Amino acid sequence: MEDRKQQMSQKSIDAVFAGLYAFTDIRGLLRKSAPQHILTPEEKEQILTAGNTIRTAIADIERDLI
Amino acid sequence: MIPAGNVDTRFVEEGFINLDPIQAAGRLTPEAMKAVISWGDGYSVCDHCHKPFRLDYVNNPPVADFHEEAAKWLNMDSVMLTPGARRAFQVVTGTLVGKGEPVVMTGMGHYTAYLSVEVVDGIVREIKPTPDHHITAEETANAIEDSIREVGTPKLVFVDAVDFMYGNMHEVKEIAKVAHQYDIPVLYNGVYTVGVLPVDGKKLGVDFIVGSGHKSMAAPAPSGLLAVNEEYADSITRTTKIQGNVTGRKFGIKQVGILGCSLMGDPVVGLIASFPTVKERVNHFDEELANHKIVTDALMSIEGTKVASEYPRRHTLTRMDTTESFNVTAQTHKKRGFFLSSGLAKRGITGIMPGVTKQWKFNTYGLTRPQAEYLADAFLDIAEENNLAIH
Numbered sequence: 001m002e003d004r005k006q007q008m009s010q011k012s013i014d015a016v017f018a019g020l021y022a023f024t025d026i027r028g029l030l031r032k033s034a035p036q037h038i039l040t041p042e043e044k045e046q047i048l049t050a051g052n053t054i055r056t057a058i059a060d061i062e063r064d065l066i
Numbered sequence: 067m068i069p070a071g072n073v074d075t076r077f078v079e080e081g082f083i084n085l086d087p088i089q090a091a092g093r094l095t096p097e098a099m100k101a102v103i104s105w106g107d108g109y110s111v112c113d114h115c116h117k118p119f120r121l122d123y124v125n126n127p128p129v130a131d132f133h134e135e136a137a138k139w140l141n142m143d144s145v146m147l148t149p150g151a152r153r154a155f156q157v158v159t160g161t162l163v164g165k166g167e168p169v170v171m172t173g174m175g176h177y178t179a180y181l182s183v184e185v186v187d188g189i190v191r192e193i194k195p196t197p198d199h200h201i202t203a204e205e206t207a208n209a210i211e212d213s214i215r216e217v218g219t220p221k222l223v224f225v226d227a228v229d230f231m232y233g234n235m236h237e238v239k240e241i242a243k244v245a246h247q248y249d250i251p252v253l254y255n256g257v258y259t260v261g262v263l264p265v266d267g268k269k270l271g272v273d274f275i276v277g278s279g280h281k282s283m284a285a286p287a288p289s290g291l292l293a294v295n296e297e298y299a300d301s302i303t304r305t306t307k308i309q310g311n312v313t314g315r316k317f318g319i320k321q322v323g324i325l326g327c328s329l330m331g332d333p334v335v336g337l338i339a340s341f342p343t344v345k346e347r348v349n350h351f352d353e354e355l356a357n358h359k360i361v362t363d364a365l366m367s368i369e370g371t372k373v374a375s376e377y378p379r380r381h382t383l384t385r386m387d388t389t390e391s392f393n394v395t396a397q398t399h400k401k402r403g404f405f406l407s408s409g410l411a412k413r414g415i416t417g418i419m420p421g422v423t424k425q426w427k428f429n430t431y432g433l434t435r436p437q438a439e440y441l442a443d444a445f446l447d448i449a450e451e452n453n454l455a456i457h
């Protein structure tokens with residue numbers, strides 16, 4: 001029981017940081033493209049990748065903690 | 067804007083091109099931004115601090131490795147971390163300079179350099195800048211000779227690689243040669259170079275290299291480093307010998323000069339997290355200069371506009387002289403001198419001192435090529451809007 005609890009919270013912790021780091025990648029792209037925020041095709045791809053990571057992270061957190 | 071508790075969220079870098087001369091190369095890398103998210107708690111880096119309980123022995127995060135790698139990178143023998151360049155100055159003056167003893171330093175130095183001499187009750191002897199705002203080996207020799215004659219042999223020669231007033235590059239190697247002829251150690255102030263362009267201590271022949279993490283190594287404030295050559299390593303990193311007279315307490319191998327552990331939490335972790343990028347980026351300084359040139363070329367195409375710094379530019383921090391262009395506009399504009407900063411702000415550009423139109427400084431370090439081009443166009447746009455001739 002104790003072990004299982006620990007595994008579950010580790011998953012949520014990992015998901016929180018994965019999400020925050022993915023948001024940070026988006027933040028980096030905003031900085032690189034300020035002030036117009038016109039993104040190149042690769043940068044748009046990076047936004048999509050970060051978005052997927054964030055969505056997965058939220059799903060993991062909800063599954064684990066709720 | 068969403069606040070962060072009782073402070074506003076800062077979104078200068080996300081929303082604007084920021085030209086502030088002191089902020090450009092201290093912007094965090096994404097790696098550092100991630101690291102500071104998880105290491106922000108007070109003494110976080112002390113999680114894995116084991117005997118002998120000293121910052122530079124900590125392996126997780128890799129503080130110990132960073133010390134070694136940073137020394138190698140600068141081609142010096144050892145490195146000490148400090149809370150900013152100013153504390154590194156203080157460690158050196160605190161070690162080498164006694165009451166009433168002279169330090170020769172550039173007349174274009176930062177106030178913290180002067181204060182680092184004042185705090186040990188030393189005396190400042192300035193090197194006279196040339197009319198074109200350079201510090202030369204010849205004038206250094208004159209300052210040393212004057213000092214010897216009037217107050218005694220200097221304990222240190224302190225020279226900025228690139229000064230903060232003009233962003234001019236100074237002949238440090240030649241200055242070091244002259245100082246060493248008098249057996250005086252040389253401190254290379256690399257706050258605008260370490261982390262920005264390649265720096266090699268042995269090639270320069272200097273005894274100390276000071277870098278600023280928050281100015282030029284993409285690290286949070288306060289952070290910095292002091293790199294030392296072998297001859298001075300023992301005295302700079304000397305360890306405590308003090309003992310309590312009642313309790314008999316002693317304090318292991320804590321370093322005296324920086325009062326034990328110097329840099330904790332986000333500053334040190336951010337410095338380390340940015341380091342791989344910083345090591346790589348110094349090899350691409352030519353690209354930074356090319357971007358900078360796009361902007362200075364555009365500015366100089368506005369009639370009456372001059373570069374007040376040395377030219378061609380060897381650094382991305384530049385002082386412009388727009389006395390004969392933007393300042394002429396300011397005389398009759400309803401916003402007076404503020405028309406320039408407000409015209410830039412309207413275009414998503416910040417960091418130039420508001421209201422100033424005679425001489426002003428900016429730094430393009432870290433801008434992408436499209437950002438440099440956008441910035442160049444913005445200056446031309448403002449000139450055109452105010453009927454200034456463009457060639």
Ligand SMILES: Cc1ncc(COP(=O)(O)O)c(C=O)c1O
Binds near residue numbers: 226230280289
């Ligand atoms: C030439 C120079 N030296 C030293 C400093 C101080 O650096 P730090 O803030 O890292 O102490 C500055 C800061 O602007 C500077 O311009």
